[in-house]
Amino acid sequence: MRFICLGYADETIFKEIPEEKMKGFMEECFVYDDVLRRGGHFVGGEALQPASTAVTLRFREGKVDVTDGPYIETKEYLGGILFLEARDLNHAIALMSKHPGVRFGPFEIRPADVEINALVRERDERIRAERAGGKAKG
């Protein structure tokens, strides 16, 4: 099963941690990511820049309104996303419980929506085929 793990963290904490310690922490995260990779669990992931870099779009009174800053003001912000392949929810929990990142903020684990993803993939393949066909003709 595919799971999406959302890693949250209090960004202000990071500013207080000495650079050396921070490097060690990052290294620990990377080493554990490798453990996940070796087990075939690490499907992909993205680290996010601080929430202060965010812009938020909202549909208001018939048009799109843009504000700077994150969607919700909280203490802990989404800092990274990890795509995880695991046998079931308990396996995913066991794998992510050992991730060093969990010590800095909560992980939210959500199963991927298989049905919607299948629809998305179908459209993806259709467009790819269209483009391949177009190229062949051109």
Added chain:
Amino acid sequence: MAEAMRHNRELVNDSREQAVRETVERIYREESRRIFATLIRLVGDFDLAEEAMHEAFAAAVERWPVDGIPEKPFAWLVSTGRFKAIDTIRRMARFESDPERVALATVPAKADETIDEEQFRDDQLRLIFTCCHPSLPATTRVAMTLREMCGLTTEEVARAFLTSPATIAQRIVRGKAKLRDERIAYQVPSRDELPTRLDSVLSVIYLVFNEGYSARSGDSVVRHDLSSEAIRLGRVLMDLLPDGEVAGLLALMLLHDSRRRARIDAAGDLVLLEDQERTLWDRPTIDEGLRLVERAFASGEVGAYTLQAAISGAHATARDVRDTDWGRIVALYDLLLRAEPSPVAELNRAVAIAMRDTPEAGLRLIDGILERGELASYHLAHAARADLLRRLGRSAAAKVAYEQALAMSTLEPERRYLEKRLRELG
């Protein structure tokens, strides 16, 4: 020509890979729980063992097409799993503060686990006794047994129990944490502990069975599978620990299950034992159940499961209701009430008395039980009472009793049965 040969070789490789893959899948289906049970002992942690087993099978898919299938696949998977777990601990050891974990990393992984069949068999018992440990809540025991011992996924367990995966996952996580925190040893209980600990295991298996059996309303195949899973587990336990009550429970489940096809009619409605088409009962399953009852009686220690199985067996050998040896059934209920007094067994005895003697005699007993208030909200007590009143021709009173039963019943097939009876009474 060379091209064709290379193509051929690739085909051979592909089919070889396919064959190996199928072998690995078969071993996974048949052996993964045993491998897991052993790895928990070797690495000392459920989660670490699960991941180690997962990696060992992944390694088999990779290595076996190249190196060939090892002579002893089971031992290969166990030692590979152990090696993978130690490798993971070593990689993380420099960040690790838990001295126990660090110590584990220094244990050398042997190239090949020595095969000790006795030890491997004990590991399975260790696993089931740990999953059913009395310090865990009953719901956790069931969830852990199904996931860790039977290999169901969290999502499958959740579907079977009509709850969310998050709820089941939490139960299992907390259960494992409790085992860790309370340092509950991964071991087979000692001889003096065994009877009570075995009781806990048997009740978990029977609960799983009933969850599947009573919910057989056609709306959920997964729930039905729970009965088969419980029977499978009963067989595993019987093989590992051939105790009288283990045989009794397995017999009881088999005898109930033998009536699976006759219990529900084409419309999905419940058919009572007396109305069932007995040619639909599964003879080989009945025979196996009866042999196990005999074996349980022969063991000298006859417990509640064995007695219930013997009662079920008495029905299984009768051509119809009239042909049934109700005298023997009443006698077995008398023994059951002595072994394990319960108002439900008392209710069933009352129904048997009604069959052996007269409906009035049964009715008096049921009224007595209800007056004590014990089964006042148990729908089957009211349904049984209603059936006896109907047989006595007391339609008005029967109607009231059926209505009471209906108000308390939640299972759809049972409700339809009660509604049908009500309609018949007009």
